[in-house]
């Protein structure tokens with residue numbers, strides 16, 4: 601679970617989900633109120649994971665029904681977000697991706 605780099609408190613899953621937004625990487629610590637940012641490595645790993653799940657689209661031209669592919673997204677994306685929150689690392693400063 602993510603640990604605040606300002607007060608060293610480890611966030612619960614509920615707090616992490618509440619603090620994060622779909623857009624943007626800025627989060628506010630529920631304990632000390634400091635701004636925290638999702639680390640560069642976490643964002644890189646998550647983007648890579650989403651990319652690999654998206655590769656499933658490539659199966660459609662090979663005769664796999666699109667419904668199977670979309671159905672598998674329903675399984676993969678909740679799992680992805682769960683692991684994203686679970687292994688998220690925080691930083692005090694915004695780290696540019698590139």
Ligand SMILES: [Zn+2]
Nearest residue numbers: 604607629632
């Ligand atoms: Zn804090």
